[in-house]
Amino acid sequence: MSRTIAVFSSKGGVGKTTITVNLGAALSSRFGKKITLLDCNITSSHLGLYLGVYYTPITINKVLRGEYSPEEALYRHSSGMYILPASISAAELAGIDMLNFKDIVNKLENLNDFIILDSAPGLGREAISALKSSKEVLLVTTPLVSTVLDIVRAQEVLREIGVKPIGIVLNMVTGASYEMRKEEIEQLTGLQVLVSIPYEKDVYRSTAMKQPVFILKPNSKASREILRLAGILAGENIEIRKSFFEKLSEKFKVVTSHLT
Ligand SMILES: Nc1ncnc2c1ncn2[C@@H]1O[C@H](COP(=O)(O)OP(=O)(O)OP(=O)(O)O)[C@@H](O)[C@H]1O
Numbered sequence: 325m326s327r328t329i330a331v332f333s334s335k336g337g338v339g340k341t342t343i344t345v346n347l348g349a350a351l352s353s354r355f356g357k358k359i360t361l362l363d364c365n366i367t368s369s370h371l372g373l374y375l376g377v378y379y380t381p382i383t384i385n386k387v388l389r390g391e392y393s394p395e396e397a398l399y400r401h402s403s404g405m406y407i408l409p410a411s412i413s414a415a416e417l418a419g420i421d422m423l424n425f426k427d428i429v430n431k432l433e434n435l436n437d438f439i440i441l442d443s444a445p446g447l448g449r450e451a452i453s454a455l456k457s458s459k460e461v462l463l464v465t466t467p468l469v470s471t472v473l474d475i476v477r478a479q480e481v482l483r484e485i486g487v488k489p490i491g492i493v494l495n496m497v498t499g500a501s502y503e504m505r506k507e508e509i510e511q512l513t514g515l516q517v518l519v520s521i522p523y524e525k526d527v528y529r530s531t532a533m534k535q536p537v538f539i540l541k542p543n544s545k546a547s548r549e550i551l552r553l554a555g556i557l558a559g560e561n562i563e564i565r566k567s568f569f570e571k572l573s574e575k576f577k578v579v580t581s582h583l584t
Pocket residue numbers: 333335336337338339340341342343365368370443444445495496497521522523524525527528529531532546
């Protein structure tokens with residue numbers, strides 16, 4: 325029986341698809357887990373694009389229309405995980421009345437350790453359908469007040485649906501003074517911040533290069549946080565070693581704090 329986890333945020337562009345592909349790659353390549361990623365954002369699909377999976381004649385759209393089985397629509401990524409992409413063509417939205425992701429999840433459940441659903445943003449039909457098809461949810465947010473408040477609002481809906489929040493993935497952290505701190509977010513939402521992923525050009529670049537940053541730059545701070553998140557989900561505590569420069573900058577901070 326697999327764990328089914330929706331990667332969700334009310335706000336668009338905060339990193340859901342980025343977290344989904346990297347988490348999938350980490351769980352698959354480092355923890356040997358059987359993983360399938362579902363693109364549940366069919367009106368604005370990016371999952372296949374972010375993994376360089378372009379040639380996908382059989383998509384989740386066709387599965388939703390009942391033309392193919394979910395197994396026939398799976399594509400294997402070099403990291404070992406499988407993805408079920410959505411079409412990038414608007415014409416392929418035709419004839420999809422029911423967003424029956426739940427049926428797809430049920431059919432794939434016995435083949436996987438984790439099924440990760442890349443949700444659409446907001447609380448519209450697509451996002452709700454992904455949430456209703458999952459048992460658990462990872463909430464992605466940036467450290468900005470407005471985005472964090474969206475999580476507080478979304479929690480009411482999550483409770484109504486009965487999907488269990490695992491915790492928060494804080495993304496695009498720069499450390500600027502106007503950003504909310506981890507403790508403040510935890511206090512406001514009542515949820516644990518599982519990891520804090522920094523804003524890194526390598527993440528942005530990796531998206532353009534169509535490979536998870538976890539594969540391209542496994543030692544970047546973002547990748548190490550992804551590894552920690554995967555470890556939490558896999559039930560293995562990962563000790564993340566600090567890089568030489570991180571240790572050096574911490575020592576430097578201690579020295580300068582004595583001088584001021
Ligand atoms: N930690 C990060 N550092 C730098 N860039 C990032 C980071 N996380 C995500 N990005 C970039 O931000 C952009 C939006 O990310 P992504 O598409 O994953 O967001 P999303 O929440 O899935 O968006 P949507 O709501 O449209 O589905 C991408 O270009 C991605 O490379």
